[in-house]
Amino acid sequence: MHQTINFSRGVPDPASFPVDDMKVMADRALSKYGDQLLQYGPATGFLPLREFIARWFGRQVPEVMVGNGSLELFGFLCEACLRPGDVVFVESPTYDRALTILQKHGVEIVGIDVGVDGIDLAMFEAALRRHTPKLVYLIPDFQNPTGMCTPLAARQQIADWSAQHDFLIVEDGPYGFLRYTGRDIPTMVSLAPDRTVHLSSFTKLISPGLRVGFMLGNPAIIDAVSRVAESYYITPGYFSQGVIAEWCNGGLLDAQLTKLRGLYAPRLAALLEALDRHLPGRLVGRPEGGFFAAITLDAGMDEAELLGLARDAGVILSSGNAFFVHAPSHRFIRLPFCALPPDVIEEGVRRLASMVAATQARQPSWA
Amino acid sequence: MHQTINFSRGVPDPASFPVDDMKVMADRALSKYGDQLLQYGPATGFLPLREFIARWFGRQVPEVMVGNGSLELFGFLCEACLRPGDVVFVESPTYDRALTILQKHGVEIVGIDVGVDGIDLAMFEAALRRHTPKLVYLIPDFQNPTGMCTPLAARQQIADWSAQHDFLIVEDGPYGFLRYTGRDIPTMVSLAPDRTVHLSSFTKLISPGLRVGFMLGNPAIIDAVSRVAESYYITPGYFSQGVIAEWCNGGLLDAQLTKLRGLYAPRLAALLEALDRHLPGRLVGRPEGGFFAAITLDAGMDEAELLGLARDAGVILSSGNAFFVHAPSHRFIRLPFCALPPDVIEEGVRRLASMVAATQARQPSWA
Numbered sequence: 001m002h003q004t005i006n007f008s009r010g011v012p013d014p015a016s017f018p019v020d021d022m023k024v025m026a027d028r029a030l031s032k033y034g035d036q037l038l039q040y041g042p043a044t045g046f047l048p049l050r051e052f053i054a055r056w057f058g059r060q061v062p063e064v065m066v067g068n069g070s071l072e073l074f075g076f077l078c079e080a081c082l083r084p085g086d087v088v089f090v091e092s093p094t095y096d097r098a099l100t101i102l103q104k105h106g107v108e109i110v111g112i113d114v115g116v117d118g119i120d121l122a123m124f125e126a127a128l129r130r131h132t133p134k135l136v137y138l139i140p141d142f143q144n145p146t147g148m149c150t151p152l153a154a155r156q157q158i159a160d161w162s163a164q165h166d167f168l169i170v171e172d173g174p175y176g177f178l179r180y181t182g183r184d185i186p187t188m189v190s191l192a193p194d195r196t197v198h199l200s201s202f203t204k205l206i207s208p209g210l211r212v213g214f215m216l217g218n219p220a221i222i223d224a225v226s227r228v229a230e231s232y233y234i235t236p237g238y239f240s241q242g243v244i245a246e247w248c249n250g251g252l253l254d255a256q257l258t259k260l261r262g263l264y265a266p267r268l269a270a271l272l273e274a275l276d277r278h279l280p281g282r283l284v285g286r287p288e289g290g291f292f293a294a295i296t297l298d299a300g301m302d303e304a305e306l307l308g309l310a311r312d313a314g315v316i317l318s319s320g321n322a323f324f325v326h327a328p329s330h331r332f333i334r335l336p337f338c339a340l341p342p343d344v345i346e347e348g349v350r351r352l353a354s355m356v357a358a359t360q361a362r363q364p365s366w367a
Numbered sequence: 368m369h370q371t372i373n374f375s376r377g378v379p380d381p382a383s384f385p386v387d388d389m390k391v392m393a394d395r396a397l398s399k400y401g402d403q404l405l406q407y408g409p410a411t412g413f414l415p416l417r418e419f420i421a422r423w424f425g426r427q428v429p430e431v432m433v434g435n436g437s438l439e440l441f442g443f444l445c446e447a448c449l450r451p452g453d454v455v456f457v458e459s460p461t462y463d464r465a466l467t468i469l470q471k472h473g474v475e476i477v478g479i480d481v482g483v484d485g486i487d488l489a490m491f492e493a494a495l496r497r498h499t500p501k502l503v504y505l506i507p508d509f510q511n512p513t514g515m516c517t518p519l520a521a522r523q524q525i526a527d528w529s530a531q532h533d534f535l536i537v538e539d540g541p542y543g544f545l546r547y548t549g550r551d552i553p554t555m556v557s558l559a560p561d562r563t564v565h566l567s568s569f570t571k572l573i574s575p576g577l578r579v580g581f582m583l584g585n586p587a588i589i590d591a592v593s594r595v596a597e598s599y600y601i602t603p604g605y606f607s608q609g610v611i612a613e614w615c616n617g618g619l620l621d622a623q624l625t626k627l628r629g630l631y632a633p634r635l636a637a638l639l640e641a642l643d644r645h646l647p648g649r650l651v652g653r654p655e656g657g658f659f660a661a662i663t664l665d666a667g668m669d670e671a672e673l674l675g676l677a678r679d680a681g682v683i684l685s686s687g688n689a690f691f692v693h694a695p696s697h698r699f700i701r702l703p704f705c706a707l708p709p710d711v712i713e714e715g716v717r718r719l720a721s722m723v724a725a726t727q728a729r730q731p732s733w734a
Contacts, residue, residue: 011407019401026393034386038574040378068435068578072600100598207405209605211435231467233439237604238576 004311005348008318010144010291010336016260017207021252022243028250029242037242043067043230044222045214046241052248053214057189057198062219065226067236070174070199070213073225075101076232077197077215078135080224081168082107086134089127091119093294093323093332095144095172098137107134111325114143116285118150121157133167140188142175142290145323145334149288152185159192169196174204174213175290177257180265182288189216197221202244204291205256210240263338268293270342271335271349278353291338297331297356306331313355315348371678372715375685377511377658377703383627384574388619389610395617396609404609410434410597411589412581413608419615420581424556424565429586432593434603437541437566437580440592442468443599444564444582445502447591448535449474453501456494458486460661460690460699462511462539465504474501478692481510483652485517488524500534507555509542509657512690512701516655519552526559536563541571541580542657544624547632549655556583564588569611571658572623577607630705635660637709638702638716645720658705664698664723673698680722682715 029037037046044050045066054061067073082088084106090099092111102109110127113120119138127133136158140150150158162169171188189198201213215225229236247253271293275283282295297306303321310317320332333352337345396404404413411417412433421428434440449455451473457466459478469476477494480487486505494500503525507517517525529536538555556565568580582592596603614620638660642650649662664673670688677684687699700719704712 009407014402014406017402017405019397019405022401022405023394023397026397027390030386030390030393034389035381035384036576038384038386038389038576039381040376040575068604069600069602075599097598097601104598207606208407208602209403209405209609211600211602211604211606231464231471232442233436233578234464235436235575235578237435237578237607239574239578239610240604240606242576243606 002314002347004314004316005340005344005351006316007333007335007340007348008316011339012204012208012260013263013339016256016263018247018252018256021247022207025246025250026243029239029246032246033242037238039238040235041238043226043233043235045236046238046245048249049212049241049245052245053216056248057216059216060219063216063222064214065217065222065229066212066214066241067229068211068213068233069203070172070201070215071097071101073213073215073229074098074137074170074172074199075104076225076228077170077221078102078105078107079228080221082134087131089124089131089133089136089167090325091138091143092325093145093320094137095139096319096322098172099322099325102137109325114146114148114284116148118148118154119158121154124158124161128161128165132165135168135170136162137170137172138188139172139175141173141185142178142287142292144172144175144290145292145320145332146284146294147287147290147292148285149185155186155188155191159188159195162192162195167195170199171196172199174199174201176200177205178260178264178291179289180261180268194218205253205260206244206247210244211237212240212244264291266342267337267340267345270345271337274346274349278349279356292334292336294332294334297333301331301359303327303331309355309359310352313351315351315355369681369714371681371683372707372711372718373683374700374702374707374715375683378706379571379575379627380630380706383623383630385614385619385623388614389574392613392617393610396606396613399613400609404605406605407602408605410593410600410602412603413605413612415616416579416608416612419612420583423615424583426583427586430583430589431581432584432589432596433579433581433608434596435578435580435600436570437539437568437582438464438468440580440582440596441465441504441537441539441566442471443592443595444537444588445469445472446595447588449501454498456491456498456500456503456534457692458505458510459692460512460687461504462506463686463689465539466689466692469504476692481513481515481651483515485515485521486525488521491525491528495528495532499532502535502537503529504537504539505555506539506542508540508552509545509654509659511539511542511657512659512687512699513651513661514654514657514659515652516552522553522555522558526555526562529559529562534562537566538563539566541566541568543567544572545627545631545658546656547628547635561585572620572627573611573614577611578604579607579611631658633709634704634707634712637712638704641713641716645716646723659701659703661699661701664700668698668726670694670698673700676722676726677719680718682718682722
């Protein structure tokens with residue numbers, strides 16, 4: 001039978017990994033910084049990498065912390081800032097692993113819908129009348145799981161609200177450099193630099209297995225988060241950080257971004273084309289970058305049944321419900337496209353469409 | 368003035384870091400496993416390293432998990448196993464960072480004294496009459512902070528109690544391979560393999576900055592802990608794990624252990640000699656390996672004053688109180704010796720002794 005097609009995880013294509021450059025940079029980093037990279041060091045991260053990131057984002061070094069991936073830094077930020085009962089706003093749907101972390105902290109999570117026009121500002125405003133959020137977690141660029149961007153006007157409005165209502169914005173931005181069409185939109189951290197913690201990572205730009213993510217924020221927040229980090233792991237993975245510092249300072253980042261955009265843009269195009277052809281009208285919105293697009297199906301079967309039918313049709317999906325604070329009435333399907341070549345994407349969408357058609361024939365409540 | 372001598376942290380000597388071998392092994396690991404090392408992978412760790420550790424300790428692969436340092440694995444184990452109100456026994460004094468992690472979980476921590484004869488079994492037994500511990504955290508070999516070993520008879524007794532009272536033993540064993548004199552004592556995990564989680568690390572054997580620690584336990588515990596780990600960081604630092612796997616499989620571990628023992632044994636000897644000469648009768652016990660020895664001072668000044676006087680005398684100490692569940696009436700001083708050459712150790716102890724003498728002259732309550 002045909003090969004299973006995996007639409008379940010947002011992973012980069014290994015073809016993008018700069019393995020040979022990594023060898024050179026590991027050698028150089030060990031020559032230059034061996035004793036530092038192999039020793040304990042401050043929980044804020046390896047200084048030359050913090051310096052590079054500070055220059056890259058136009059910030060000061062004390063505003064930069066580097067850790068073992070941005071998800072874990074988000075967890076440490078939650079431990080530093082949140083107490084049980086605090087209110088946190090998130091997009092709905094949002095990144096499932098961020099939701100899991102928030103749930104651990106016993107906070108009240110309020111979901112604000114994200115649709116074809118980005119985040120629903122009327123719903124946000126209504127929520128602000130009922131709640132005073134301590135923190136608002138957003139993925140403004142190429143959101144996980146919808147692939148959508150928050151429009152500039154909405155970002156400006158949220159920046160204004162953050163000052164009026166005194167909440168911290170957490171901008172999770174790992175996909176921001178992966179725009180394939182259209183024009184960049186200013187980040188939240190550029191619009192509200194004093195009120196935003198920006199999370200990002202080398203995971204989607206160089207490699208997940210190096211586990212290097214970073215956080216930009218005011219020095220008091222960086223200090224508090226680094227104390228939490230130290231209590232967990234004393235020192236983050238300096239060896240990886242040194243290799244990445246050397247790689248970035250070697251000027252390889254721009255070429256890598258160009259390579260990634262060249263590799264992934266045709267995959268997004270193939271996905272959108274296949275969805276237009278086989279599952280028209282199902283897209284949540286038309287992404288212009290990142291790792292994901294998403295579709296919704298209106299009707300009646302439960303998620304376990306949907307995942308089972310997809311598996312039978314040769315497609316692995318992840319839980320759509322997991323992206324929501326409260327499981328939605330519709331079925332939500334995230335489609336990560338970066339690790340699959342265009343012809344496999346087309347075939348995967350074709351299989352999903354056949355499955356939907358078969359289900360419609362069988363079960364009239366399926367829209 | 369003379370240079371400050373740092374007795375505050377248990378760090379390896381950078382002279383022990385195999386920088387050149389690391390370059391070779393990073394190159395080889397990337398050649399062999401590049402796509403795996405740079406990608407996401409299971410939270411249990413990089414398979415070839417799990418396989419090496421399983422062979423090393425005579426266990427099965429599903430009984431081995433590798434993470435970003437053993438301290439963080441201990442934290443994940445606590446999250447998987449402990450609930451607020453659970454009782455945990457620890458040695459008193461014990462590793463300060465482990466105490467901090469236990470405190471986060473809202474458990475009741477019961478300290479069992481450690482002295483010249485190791486852990487106080489009468490006190491342990493009395494505590495078992497009052498409490499049913501869920502977990503007992505021990506550092507049987509070259510304990511942090513005292514440097515003492517739990518004698519075999521006490522280990523056997525604790526293994527028996529763990530079966531009778533149904534508690535989990537957590538054996539933190541990062542120093543076990545660093546014996547400089549005397550004979551090895553069987554580990555808790557060898558005496559009670561089904562009831563013990565063994566934590567260890569490459570931090571003290573190869574390098575802290577690689578951040579690679581591991582856990583041995585039954586597959587159900589490994590599975591539960593790896594689910595917690597995944598919720599924090601998805602995937603641990605595979606790149607470092609691959610380099611260590613290649614380094615270990617390349618047969619370099621035995622020579623490294625010999626090198627470490629050769630480097631550190633004279634430092635422990637110098638420390639014990641200096642203490643015998645300058646501060647006789649103060650040792651908690653005479654360590655035969657590891658990273659630490661410890662002394663106690665009987666009397667009356669508070670810790671902040673002691674640390675300040677030491678600083679004035681040119682010696683940096685860490686908080687002794689931090690190693691105790693409840694701050695003791697005496698002053699406790701941990702002396703990490705591995706990162707200091709013998710003449711610096713001798714000079715540091717001489718300064719401490721002068722400080723103690725001056726204090727005695729000034730303040731008769733100082734013993």
